Amino acid sequence: MTMLSADALLEVRGLQTWFPIRSGVLRRVRGAVRAVDGVDLTVYPGETLALVGESGCGKTTVGRTLLRLVEATGGNIWFGGVNLARLSRDAFRPFRQKMQIVMQDPGAALDPRLTVRDAIAEGMDAFGLGANTEERTQRVADLMRRVSLDPELMWRYPHEFSGGQRQRISIARALAVEPVLLICDEATSALDVSIQAQILNLLGELKAERKLTYLFITHDLGVVRYFADRVAVMYLGRIVELGRTERVFAEPAHPYTKALLASIPSLDPARRGVKPMALGDVPSPIHPPSGCHFHPRCAQRLATCSRYDPPVVPLRDGMSRCVLTPDAGDNQPDRADITMAAASPKPYSAEVTAEQRP
Amino acid sequence: MSTPLLAVENLVLTFPGEGGRIAVVDKVSLAIGRGETLALVGESGCGKSLTALAIMRLLPKPGRIEASSRIEFDGRNLLELSVPEMRSIRGGAIGMIFQEPMTSLNPVTSVGQQVLEAVLLHEKVSRRAARERVIELFQMVGIPDARTRFGAYPHQLSGGLKQRVMIATAMAMRPRLLIADEPTTALDATIRAQILELLRQLSSTTGTAVLLITHDFGVVNEIADRVAVMYAGMIVEEGTRRDLLCQPRHPYAQGLLKSIPRPEARGGRLEEIKGVVPRPGRWPPACRFAPRCPSAFDRCGAELPHRTLVSPSQGAWCHLVEYEVHA
Numbered sequence: 126m127t128m129l130s131a132d133a134l135l136e137v138r139g140l141q142t143w144f145p146i147r148s149g150v151l152r153r154v155r156g157a158v159r160a161v162d163g164v165d166l167t168v169y170p171g172e173t174l175a176l177v178g179e180s181g182c183g184k185t186t187v188g189r190t191l192l193r194l195v196e197a198t199g200g201n202i203w204f205g206g207v208n209l210a211r212l213s214r215d216a217f218r219p220f221r222q223k224m225q226i227v228m229q230d231p232g233a234a235l236d237p238r239l240t241v242r243d244a245i246a247e248g249m250d251a252f253g254l255g256a257n258t259e260e261r262t263q264r265v266a267d268l269m270r271r272v273s274l275d276p277e278l279m280w281r282y283p284h285e286f287s288g289g290q291r292q293r294i295s296i297a298r299a300l301a302v303e304p305v306l307l308i309c310d311e312a313t314s315a316l317d318v319s320i321q322a323q324i325l326n327l328l329g330e331l332k333a334e335r336k337l338t339y340l341f342i343t344h345d346l347g348v349v350r351y352f353a354d355r356v357a358v359m360y361l362g363r364i365v366e367l368g369r370t371e372r373v374f375a376e377p378a379h380p381y382t383k384a385l386l387a388s389i390p391s392l393d394p395a396r397r398g399v400k401p402m403a404l405g406d407v408p409s410p411i412h413p414p415s416g417c418h419f420h421p422r423c424a425q426r427l428a429t430c431s432r433y434d435p436p437v438v439p440l441r442d443g444m445s446r447c448v449l450t451p452d453a454g455d456n457q458p459d460r461a462d463i464t465m466a467a468a469s470p471k472p473y474s475a476e477v478t479a480e481q482r483p
Numbered sequence: 484m485s486t487p488l489l490a491v492e493n494l495v496l497t498f499p500g501e502g503g504r505i506a507v508v509d510k511v512s513l514a515i516g517r518g519e520t521l522a523l524v525g526e527s528g529c530g531k532s533l534t535a536l537a538i539m540r541l542l543p544k545p546g547r548i549e550a551s552s553r554i555e556f557d558g559r560n561l562l563e564l565s566v567p568e569m570r571s572i573r574g575g576a577i578g579m580i581f582q583e584p585m586t587s588l589n590p591v592t593s594v595g596q597q598v599l600e601a602v603l604l605h606e607k608v609s610r611r612a613a614r615e616r617v618i619e620l621f622q623m624v625g626i627p628d629a630r631t632r633f634g635a636y637p638h639q640l641s642g643g644l645k646q647r648v649m650i651a652t653a654m655a656m657r658p659r660l661l662i663a664d665e666p667t668t669a670l671d672a673t674i675r676a677q678i679l680e681l682l683r684q685l686s687s688t689t690g691t692a693v694l695l696i697t698h699d700f701g702v703v704n705e706i707a708d709r710v711a712v713m714y715a716g717m718i719v720e721e722g723t724r725r726d727l728l729c730q731p732r733h734p735y736a737q738g739l740l741k742s743i744p745r746p747e748a749r750g751g752r753l754e755e756i757k758g759v760v761p762r763p764g765r766w767p768p769a770c771r772f773a774p775r776c777p778s779a780f781d782r783c784g785a786e787l788p789h790r791t792l793v794s795p796s797q798g799a800w801c802h803l804v805e806y807e808v809h810a
Contacts, residue, residue, distance in 0.1 A: 142531035287759050317698065319524035319756035322742035326752050344672065347701075350751070351744030374746070380750035389674035390701030392743065394725040401680050405627070406641040419643060422673075 133203070134338055135168040135191070136304060142183070143179035146411065158411050162362035164200070168306070170479045173332070173339040175353035175383075177346060181410055182359040183340045188308045191340075192224055193217055198404070205391040217481035222252045229311035231291035235283040238438035241294055242279035245269070248302040262337075266376050268297040272327060289320035296327065300335070310342045325352060346389050355443070358382050361410055361418040378438075378445035381419045417447070425449060487514035489538070489556050489660055490694050496533055496542060497732035498763070504547070504733075505764040509716040515524060515660065520686055520693040522703045522724075525713035526739075528760055531696045535662050538694070540569050540577060557659065575605050578653030578691075582665035584645035588637040594648045595621075595633030595790035598655060605656045620651040625681055631735050643674035647681070654685060661686070679705045704728060704808040709796075712736045715761060722797030732798040732807075735772045770802065778803050 143157040149427055168174050176184045189195045191202060193209070202209040204220055212220070225248075228234040235244050245265045248254075255261035266276035272293040283291055288292075292312065299307060309328065313321040325348065331337060341353055343414045349370065356373050358366040358381065366379040378382045384402035391397070403422045408414055414421050420430040427448065438450040494511040495672050497504035508530040515521045523531045536542050538554055548554075554561040557576065561569065573579070581587050590599055602613040614633070621629035624647040637645055646666065653661055666682065667675040683706050686693050695707060703710055704724060711721040712733065720733040731737045737790060741754035758775045767773055773783035782802045790798045791805040 179673065289759060317760070319526060319739060319742045320759070322744070322753040322755045326746060326755060329752070346672065347744050350746045351748055384673055388672040390676075390679065390699070390705045392700055392704055392728060392740070392745070394704060394728045398683075399676040399679055399705060401673065401676040403676075406643055406674065407671065 132169065133167045134170045134205070135166075135340075136201075136203040136423065137164055137166040137187075137191070138201045138203070140164040140166075140187065140190060140202065141198040142186050142195055143198040144195075156411060159362050159413060160410060161190060161197075162413075164359075164362075164364055166357060166364065166367075168338060168340060170305070170338055171332075171336060172354045173341055173352055175341045175349040175356040176344060176359060177343060177349055177356060178359035179344060179385075179407055181361075181407060183410070184359050185310055187359075188226065188310050188340065188342050191308065192221065192226055197291075218252075222248075222302045223304050224306045224308065225302065225304040226308040226310060227292070227295050227299050227312040229314050231288065231295045231315075232283065234295055235291060235298075237283055237336045240267075240280050240282060240287075241269070241274075244278075244283065244294060244303050245298045252302050252481045254302060264301065265297075268301055271300075271331075272297045287320075289316055289323060292316065292320075292324055293320055293327070296324075296331070300331065303335075304337070306340065308340045308342065311344070312341075314343065314345060315349060321348075328352075346385065357443075358385065361408065361413045363418060363446065364444075365419065365446045366443070367445075372440075372442050378425045378440060378450045379419075379447045380449070382445075384422070384424075486558070487517070488517045488519075489513075489515040489585045489694070490553070491534070491538065492553040492555070494534065494552045496530070496537055496546055496552075497549055500547050500764045506549075507546075507716055507763045508537070511713070511718055513711055513714075513718065513721070515692050515694060517659070518686070518690045518692055520695060520706055520708045522695040522697055522707035522710045523713060524700065524710055524727075524739075525701055525761060526698060528715075528762070529713040531713050534665055535664050535694060535696050538703070539573055539577065539662065540564075541573075568654060571605070574601060574652075575656045576659050576796070578656065578658035578661045579662045580646070580649045580653050580661070580666050582668050584637075584642065584649045584669075587649055588645060590637050593634045593636055594640065594645075596634075598652045601652050601655050616655070617651070620646075620655055624648075624651045624654070625677070626651070630653060632681040641674075642670055642746075643677060646674075646678055646729070647671060650678075650681065650685070654691070656688070657689060658691055660694065662694045665698070667702060668697070668699070675702075682706055700728065700743060707805065709792055712739070715766050716763065718800065719772065720799040720801075722793075722796075726797040730797075732793050732797070732804045733772075733801045734776045734778050734803070736799075738777075746801065770800075 140161055142161040143159050145154045146156045146158060147153060148155050164187055168263055176187060180186045190197050200210060209217060209220055221366060242265050245263045245268060255264055265279055269276045269279060274290060274293050275418050277465045313324050316324060332339060343349060353370045356370050358363050360381050366382045373382060374386060377386055387400045390399050402424060405422055416431045416433050417435040420426045435446045435448050438445050438452045491511060491513045494508055496508040497506050511534055515779050523534060525531045528719055537548050542548060598617045598620060599613050600729060602616050615770065618629045618633060621632060626632050626644060626647050667678050668680060697703060707724050709723050710727040711718050714735045720731060720736045727736060731740055737786050738756040742756060744753055756775055770783045770788050773779045788800045788802045790800050792798050793808060
């Protein structure tokens, strides 16, 4: 997996983001929260890659590190052949335009003192898009129409809008600078389910129209299963499994993925009784367990799991970081397979429907 | 049918607004049998949490329970009880758990001590006996190392453990009714699965009835026996878990279920409910869902629908359903 592939949009290798823990009068560094601790991730153009995990697993920090909202402690981030981790802040700016983020709480993400027009146009001003104020205002109106907001409302303030409408404003704001990669960090998690459906539909349409690539950070496995082409499962700073969404949900390889999937309540009245397969609580990322981070909660752990880091076992469509995952020698990751899945999710949807029928 | 444990009749809750008091919960009636779990489902602002608070008589000021309302619990009208009487019911015969365990726990007292106080408040027992009872409760709700965790402070416990402490407190007095307002919403998936299993197991072993407030149909399927769906302050449909999940009849309940992302929908569009939930005070005069309803017709904008029984266990407040059933 160390080889870089030419067809990738974004390649993340060995990414580490540690936050120092300071204490005492002198605020000496006593340790570090290893929020992201050695993450490898490849994002292909046009795909939706979901990054899932429970709170504190580091999924949000991955997104923020990619945008340099926090600085990486180590590792490399290749975007279109350029290593972003080595760039100065100034040299990074054009890449920041290519990568935009939509956050969970649109109430907090939007400046309450900016009108909707100014919130959406802010990025255009910063990156010098649009010839003049009139043109930018015109583009704001177009964007608002595109996200189903009335352009007449552009001189109002965010608090005058509902949660779903504010999320539409955040999306218009992100799209205003014509990004290629949209990082959606729990973008629909705070919304009611009927509003979530509206926003997911909108994101789906925009992706097709503008050939966008999504890094979809979420804890909601139902949304992942519906929306993502591939999924990366994170646990305490590391990716423990990665693969095509259909395969991961049908045949999860890692015990943590299995526990996570078993915990989703079904909507089928005939199927009741989620199985709590992960034991106990999520440990603190300040003191992650030795060896495999999941071992204290794993029902299948071996004696060696607490001592050695688990191997990265390649799968046909990704990898699993578990000693129990069978390593077939010829199971090399098949790039063509992955990129095809990324480019066209459609052929697989029929297959999934067939699988779902009892 | 024997008398229900809890019967809410014609509950009207109002808050002051522009031009007088505005109803935020309007003529809600519901009943919970002994040992039964009723889920009250709806989106934010539909009035489900206020209904639960009103039952506990904890409606925040300046909210008011209007005089037409009746809340009968175990044969007593809770709205006629004195404040001390109500206090002994709260945390006694009716237990409560909320979404955010952190805000319900006192940060400067150990969790064991807090549950101990709850026990001593309701039972005349020695401190030593009460302490043993707390440890027993901690074990019952699956807190590992119950004896050592007695002295732990809330910040030392994870979200899942704090919710277990809250459940232990609520169950301390062997309540006949447990009101659980979004008890698993703030929890991670693997922890939520543990808490759902615990709630299911507790209600079956202790025979406690549960009023579950939730927005999550997955949680409904896990623990509810019956379901009532609320929209804009009113109940629009009620029935068994199976009725609502398999054959919802009200267009809102149908839309809500269809808008949940499911794997079968992959590659296609999700069904949306158009528009936004109207705010209290701006509710349509007749059927509240009419402006967003894909099947609305002229009568829906003119007349408030009554309940139509679809089956002995299922009813919907919808003119269309009325026509379908009586056609």
